[in-house]
Amino acid sequence: MNLKEISLKEFLEHKTMYYDKIDYSYIEKASKELLIHIKTPFTIHIVGTNGKGSTGRFLAYYLYKKGFKTLHYSSPHIKKFNERIWLNGSDINDEELNNAHKFLQNIYSLELLEKLTYFEYTTLLAYYISKDCDYLVLEAGLGGEFDATNSVKNDLSLITTIGVDHTAFLGNTIEEIAKTKIRSVDTKMIIGYQEFNEVFEVAKIVKKELKEEFNKDIEILKVEDFNIDYEFSFATYLKRNLSLVLRALEELKVDIDFEIFNKTPLFGRCQKIVSNITIDVGHNPLAAKVILNEFKDKKLTLIYNSYADKDFKEVLTILKPIIDELFILDLKDKRVVKKDILQKCIKELKIKEIEKISLEKTKEYLVFGSFLVVEKFLDIVDYEAKY
Numbered sequence: 493m494n495l496k497e498i499s500l501k502e503f504l505e506h507k508t509m510y511y512d513k514i515d516y517s518y519i520e521k522a523s524k525e526l527l528i529h530i531k532t533p534f535t536i537h538i539v540g541t542n543g544k545g546s547t548g549r550f551l552a553y554y555l556y557k558k559g560f561k562t563l564h565y566s567s568p569h570i571k572k573f574n575e576r577i578w579l580n581g582s583d584i585n586d587e588e589l590n591n592a593h594k595f596l597q598n599i600y601s602l603e604l605l606e607k608l609t610y611f612e613y614t615t616l617l618a619y620y621i622s623k624d625c626d627y628l629v630l631e632a633g634l635g636g637e638f639d640a641t642n643s644v645k646n647d648l649s650l651i652t653t654i655g656v657d658h659t660a661f662l663g664n665t666i667e668e669i670a671k672t673k674i675r676s677v678d679t680k681m682i683i684g685y686q687e688f689n690e691v692f693e694v695a696k697i698v699k700k701e702l703k704e705e706f707n708k709d710i711e712i713l714k715v716e717d718f719n720i721d722y723e724f725s726f727a728t729y730l731k732r733n734l735s736l737v738l739r740a741l742e743e744l745k746v747d748i749d750f751e752i753f754n755k756t757p758l759f760g761r762c763q764k765i766v767s768n769i770t771i772d773v774g775h776n777p778l779a780a781k782v783i784l785n786e787f788k789d790k791k792l793t794l795i796y797n798s799y800a801d802k803d804f805k806e807v808l809t810i811l812k813p814i815i816d817e818l819f820i821l822d823l824k825d826k827r828v829v830k831k832d833i834l835q836k837c838i839k840e841l842k843i844k845e846i847e848k849i850s851l852e853k854t855k856e857y858l859v860f861g862s863f864l865v866v867e868k869f870l871d872i873v874d875y876e877a878k879y
């Protein structure tokens with residue numbers, strides 16, 4: 493198969509989406525080659541464990557509504573690949589994607605095209621498409637310092653809530669994980685709401701290290717308060733992420749109109765698709781905690797599954813007070829926990845498992861566990877046709 497002669501769809505199908513080891517050299521080389529041909533705009537890099545997607549969308553949508561050409565790059569997608577590159581208020585169209593793909597095919601060697609991973613290549617597509625924008629809002633994947641999105645200089649870094657996740661790549665402690673993420677900063681960071689004070693201490697250590705190693709003068713700012721006195725239509729916990737966005741807009745010297753945020757499309761972020769069905773792409777204990785608070789004093793049917801490397805027992809322990817019953821949504825993916833292992837955990841926690849589900853108007857449902865869970869559920873209920 494000649495990678496220089498196939499469509500983007502075929503090319504991405506040929507790519508590995510998941511990897512066991514990160515080799516930063518290929519994306520670094522590819523980015524340098526691309527930057528010979530284009531210039532990326534003012535770049536805002538978003539790193540953290542939770543809240544990156546909603547933070548990026550709040551910011552990108554607001555900048556777009558204020559008249560700035562803005563690209564928001566995020567991952568993964570829920571229904572369609574185009575969701576990953578959100579340009580001026582809409583998912584990227586196929587024509588622009590294919591034009592970017594052809595450009596990259598022309599400038600890269602076959603060897604480099606072969607080596608780049610799925611996420612690295614889609615990041616390069618986003619770089620190219622952003623060339624005529626005022627702002628590029630880049631959401632990191634699982635990492636920070638060695639994430640594909642850190643292969644261009646960032647002008648401002650936003651640090652969302654950091655917790656324990658992706659330990660195989662990032663470390664086993666909050667300090668290790670925070671350090672890996674924060675070392676991606678190039679100029680200035682704004683630290684949002686944190687559950688662990690260690691994050692702030694790590695930021696100070698990283699500031700010193702980056703000065704010694706690269707002579708970078710990093711500025712550290714933080715969000716002091718996320719209690720915003722305004723009635724918003726979205727989930728309460730998202731105010732934490734919005735507060736980080738407001739601080740960023742202050743740095744950018746962009747005036748604030750709260751009502752614009754109320755109209756931000758937040759697909760899959762504690763989103764009610766009908767009055768009694770909520771979908772949320774959260775998948776770790778941090779996400780479970782905010783969901784617990786959002787649905788406190790309620791009992792609902794949880795439609796759930798989890799990747800094997802996630803702390804699903806801790807997630808379900810946190811959510812137990814709001815779970816009336818649980819339905820395991822079957823997923824065909826090798827990364828998903830084996831059903832008997834998940835069932836054993838559910839039984840140990842004394843959570844009622846149901847084998848069949850029929851969506852009833854008298855019950856409230858939460859679809860939670862990962863992007864994959866939400867995607868499968870929406871396919872089953874034919875979301876676009878029905879809702």
